[in-house]
Amino acid sequence: MSDVIETFRSETGIGIKVNTVFANDFGDELDTYLAATPEDVITTGTGFSMRTEAAKGLLTAIDDIWADVGSSFSGAIRVAVSGDDGHQYCMPTSQYPWAVFYRRSVFAKHGYTVPTTWDEYKALAGRMQRDGLVPIAFGNKALYPAMGTFDIINMRLNGYQFHVDLLAGKERWGDARVKDVFLHWKELVPLTQPGANGRTLDQAAQALLTKQAGMYYFGMFFTASQDVDQAALDDLDMFPFPSMGTAFDAEKAIDAPTDGFVITSRSPTLPADLDSVKAFMEFLARGTTQTALAAASGVIAPSNDAVTSGYSSLQQAARDLMTSSTRAAQFFDRDTDRAFALKFGGLLQDFLTHQDQDLGVFLGQIQAAWTAP
Numbered sequence: 001m002s003d004v005i006e007t008f009r010s011e012t013g014i015g016i017k018v019n020t021v022f023a024n025d026f027g028d029e030l031d032t033y034l035a036a037t038p039e040d041v042i043t044t045g046t047g048f049s050m051r052t053e054a055a056k057g058l059l060t061a062i063d064d065i066w067a068d069v070g071s072s073f074s075g076a077i078r079v080a081v082s083g084d085d086g087h088q089y090c091m092p093t094s095q096y097p098w099a100v101f102y103r104r105s106v107f108a109k110h111g112y113t114v115p116t117t118w119d120e121y122k123a124l125a126g127r128m129q130r131d132g133l134v135p136i137a138f139g140n141k142a143l144y145p146a147m148g149t150f151d152i153i154n155m156r157l158n159g160y161q162f163h164v165d166l167l168a169g170k171e172r173w174g175d176a177r178v179k180d181v182f183l184h185w186k187e188l189v190p191l192t193q194p195g196a197n198g199r200t201l202d203q204a205a206q207a208l209l210t211k212q213a214g215m216y217y218f219g220m221f222f223t224a225s226q227d228v229d230q231a232a233l234d235d236l237d238m239f240p241f242p243s244m245g246t247a248f249d250a251e252k253a254i255d256a257p258t259d260g261f262v263i264t265s266r267s268p269t270l271p272a273d274l275d276s277v278k279a280f281m282e283f284l285a286r287g288t289t290q291t292a293l294a295a296a297s298g299v300i301a302p303s304n305d306a307v308t309s310g311y312s313s314l315q316q317a318a319r320d321l322m323t324s325s326t327r328a329a330q331f332f333d334r335d336t337d338r339a340f341a342l343k344f345g346g347l348l349q350d351f352l353t354h355q356d357q358d359l360g361v362f363l364g365q366i367q368a369a370w371t372a373p
Contacts, residue, residue: 004292008283014276027338034058038264040277046080046090046258047334048168054083060263060270061087065278069285072305076328080258091281092260092302093293096221097321098148098331099238099254106133106211114239118156118184121242125191128214136188137213139204140196143345146352147332149188149217151255152241154181159248160327167336173367179359182351184244189355197349217241219257219331220318221299238317240324253327257334258302260284343369 005016019039026033030044034053044050053059066088070078073092081090100121106112110131115121125135140146155163158177165171166178193199193207205222207213209232216222223233243249261284263277264270270277283289287305294301295310300318308319322328333341347366351357 001293001296003296004284004289007289007292008280011283012276012279014279016280031056031058034264034266036266038267040267040270040273041261041263041280043259044090044262045330045334046092046260047330048336049334049338050081050090050262051083054085054087054089058265059083059089060265061089062091062263062278062281063088065091065281065285069282072285072287072303074302074304074322076256076322076326077258077302080328080330081260090258090260090262091284092258093284093290094259094297094299095256095302095318095322095328096219096299097254097256097318097325097328098152098217098219099240099318099321101208101216101218101220101222101236101238102214103208103211103232103235104237105235106214112214115242117242118244122187122191125188125215129191134193134207134213135191135215136193137204137207137216138193138196139199139201140349140352141198141200143342143349144331144333145201145204145218146196146348147341147345148219148255149185150181150348151329151332152217153184153244154178155251155253155327155329156241156244156248157181157184157246159246160251160253160329163253163329164335167332169370173370174360174363178363178366182359182362185351186355189352196352219255220314221297223298223314234313236314238314238321240321251327252325253329254321254325255331256322256325256328257331258328260302340370343372 005018009015030049035058077092081088081092083089112124115124128135138145151163157180162171162177193204193213201218201222205216208216209228240252240254261281263281285303287303287307290301290303290306294306300315300322308316311319329335344366347369351362
């Protein structure tokens with residue numbers, strides 16, 4: 001980011017003052033911060049929170065900028081950066097899709113083939129188990145890995161729009177479609193690394209990297225969260241979560257959190273800075289800027305103008321996955337109220353621990369968590 005800002009300054013003569021804070025604390029205080037005297041521009045993720053802040057009038061629409069740069073982004077990206085009012089609010093700079101990761105050498109050694117359907121996926125996991133491997137690595141100590149599993153099964157069974165509406169409170173958690181998600185998930189639990197609630201995501205990733213596990217459903221950013229040697233990185237590949245025989249398979253919906261920059265509305269310096277701020281947002285949309293950010297982060301650039309020739313094989317696979325998808329969700333805790341997401345994460349830990357519980361009662365607990373202040 002320092003390099004990007006310096007390039008912008010050298011080209012335009014416009015200086016930028018940067019204030020860096022811890023992301024989780026920033027997220028917890030975002031509403032209060034935006035309603036007070038925020039900086040002109042902030043980094044954020046798209047999704048429920050962004051749409052909520054936009055609806056409160058705390059963000060500035062950037063439709064005029066999108067009119068100039070929008071052709072560089074997919075329709076799914078445009079949806080992700082738009083508020084409920086249809087206006088665009090965010091300039092995206094990175095994406096990290098969730099997929100099933102595996103090591104090519106492990107698949108080659110055992111003669112495994114990439115599954116494309118739910119039944120093939122379960123059959124492959126069972127075969128891995130018989131071969132002495134952990135079929136599906138899983139570490140849920142941080143709560144959100146289980147949210148990702150819920151998201152993808154829900155979107156495969158019930159579609160992207162149901163995912164969005166459910167997480168926005170427009171559908172009820174006691175719906176039979178939600179119960180169906182958990183019934184399908186229960187089929188995977190015996191094939192998943194046990195003791196997940198006490199395992200970190202890095203520990204789960206290590207099971208894949210050390211060839212103790214055959215598959216790992218997670219976001220591609222896990223490769224940047226720990227020291228992955230180049231040989232292992234070159235051996236990694238991914239495939240989309242399998243289809244489940246529904247009308248929504250064609251969507252190929254995925255969780256692909258998108259990070260970017262938004263313009264606040266209550267910054268005391270914004271009126272004087274607005275032209276410079278818009279110039280910076282346009283600069284962020286450039287293919288060269290997006291390329292530089294992707295190279296530094298190890299994830300992928302949202303822009304179609306980004307140069308991908310320098311992508312690793314894993315980044316290219318992620319790019320292909322994004323290109324084939326027609327719907328990109330922003331992940332559970334970004335597509336819903338933050339406080340509810342934490343409650344839901346705790347309930348998912350209970351689900352994983354107590355597989356014999358009554359699902360009707362369990363879904364009632366989730367609905368109560370949503371309804372509670």
